[in-house]
Amino acid sequence: MQYNFDEIVTRRGTNSIKWDNDNARDCLPLWVADMDFRVAEPIRKALAAHVQHGIFGYAHIPDAYYEAVINWFARRHNWHINREHILCTNGIVPALSAILQAMTDPQGTMALPTPAYNCFFESPASAGRKLALAPMKAVDNHYEIDWDVLENQLRGAQMTILCNPHNPTGRVWTRAELMRFNELCNRYNVFVMADEIHNGLAFPGHDYTPYATVATGTNWCACTSCTKSFNIAGLPIANIIIPDSRIREKIARAVFTNRIGDITALSLEALIAAYDHSEDWLDQARMYIYNNYLFMADFFANHLPLLHLMKMEGTYLAWVDVRNTGMTATGFCTRLAAEQHVLFNAGKMYGDDNYVRINMACPRATLAEALNRLRLFLQ
Numbered sequence: 001m002q003y004n005f006d007e008i009v010t011r012r013g014t015n016s017i018k019w020d021n022d023n024a025r026d027c028l029p030l031w032v033a034d035m036d037f038r039v040a041e042p043i044r045k046a047l048a049a050h051v052q053h054g055i056f057g058y059a060h061i062p063d064a065y066y067e068a069v070i071n072w073f074a075r076r077h078n079w080h081i082n083r084e085h086i087l088c089t090n091g092i093v094p095a096l097s098a099i100l101q102a103m104t105d106p107q108g109t110m111a112l113p114t115p116a117y118n119c120f121f122e123s124p125a126s127a128g129r130k131l132a133l134a135p136m137k138a139v140d141n142h143y144e145i146d147w148d149v150l151e152n153q154l155r156g157a158q159m160t161i162l163c164n165p166h167n168p169t170g171r172v173w174t175r176a177e178l179m180r181f182n183e184l185c186n187r188y189n190v191f192v193m194a195d196e197i198h199n200g201l202a203f204p205g206h207d208y209t210p211y212a213t214v215a216t217g218t219n220w221c222a223c224t225s226c227t228k229s230f231n232i233a234g235l236p237i238a239n240i241i242i243p244d245s246r247i248r249e250k251i252a253r254a255v256f257t258n259r260i261g262d263i264t265a266l267s268l269e270a271l272i273a274a275y276d277h278s279e280d281w282l283d284q285a286r287m288y289i290y291n292n293y294l295f296m297a298d299f300f301a302n303h304l305p306l307l308h309l310m311k312m313e314g315t316y317l318a319w320v321d322v323r324n325t326g327m328t329a330t331g332f333c334t335r336l337a338a339e340q341h342v343l344f345n346a347g348k349m350y351g352d353d354n355y356v357r358i359n360m361a362c363p364r365a366t367l368a369e370a371l372n373r374l375r376l377f378l379q
């Protein structure tokens with residue numbers, strides 16, 4: 001089926017965090033990480049059938065769910081997951097809390113390559129864990145892990161997070177980088193949580209490599225979800241894949257203690273419909289987003305000389321250096337919102353207030369209008 005990603009779907013009045021804020025009516029929110037595209041038809045049909053049935057009781061996880069997950073990763077990414085290794089939870093952020101609880105001591109340290117998704121700072125901090133930050137290097141218009149810095153921070157750490165593909169820098173890590181990461185973490189006996197929520201969104205020429213397919217040893221887990229790729233973040237669901245039975249037992253206990261393993265029937269059905277029947281939607285959405293990126297790169301090159309767009313290899317979140325404007329990202333975003341009614345995320349919450357994060361998962365006309373206003377703002 002051919003989908004129309006140019007269609008502008010009104011989201012105001014739907015209790016959307018992204019759209020229903022206190023800002024002006026003509027505000028364009030290119031911030032919170034969900035898409036402004038209607039989801040794939042099979043997902044809508046599956047949900048509509050359940051709504052029509054009209055009963056929303058407790059759900060158990062059916063065989064079809066596990067089969068959908070296993071078949072998806074085998075078919076698309078050559079990753080053969082053992083069903084016994086899957087722990088289902090109601091989101092990756094809840095999973096992170098459980099993993100921290102299971103795999104680190106109350107005063108323990110988590111190493112974190114930065115910039116990083118904001119919850120990777122917030123969850124360990126609120127659980128009382130120490131953070132050992134490992135700033136990455138911006139080299140050749142993209143980010144690279146600073147291996148010396150990372151090694152230094154891994155020495156005293158019990159756990160680390162590898163975000164693959166990476167929010168907010170847009171990197172899709174290569175096999176060689178993943179192998180080096182794995183080797184280093186094994187050397188210091190640091191548990192790796194690979195957050196692979198953005199796995200369906202690698203751009204042409206950049207393959208997502210599951211951490212599982214390079215990892216040696218068993219001191220790791222991978223968290224996957226279909227919610228980002230298929231735009232169903234409001235139907236929380238995620239899987240933690242844990243090969244080692246002892247580690248699995250520990251994390252399962254934390255999942256149970258925190259009661260984060262109960263999934264709604266709607267989330268289960270959405271995932272099955274996504275993985276089993278919506279591949280065409282994802283491939284089209286990914287290409288549309290990639291073309292949004294090319295459009296944006298062209299616009300930046302021609303009209304926004306003060307801003308520097310980092311090269312993207314995947315995700316729908318662009319990472320833009322604003323320091324040549326003389327503003328911090330926080331100042332930049334505050335003024336842009338006030339003067340032109342465009343919302344971006346300031347990089348401060350991701351660990352670098354020289355950058356803003358722009359969500360490009362919207363119709364091209366919306367992106368073009370936002371970029372135009374950005375140009376006016378900088379004039």
Ligand SMILES: Cc1ncc(COP(=O)(O)O)c(C=O)c1O
Pocket residue numbers: 033090091092093094117163167195197225227233236237238
């Ligand atoms: C890297 C990363 N992990 C996790 C999440 C959120 O996961 P969940 O909604 O499953 O808790 C996001 C959302 O933007 C993200 O970018």
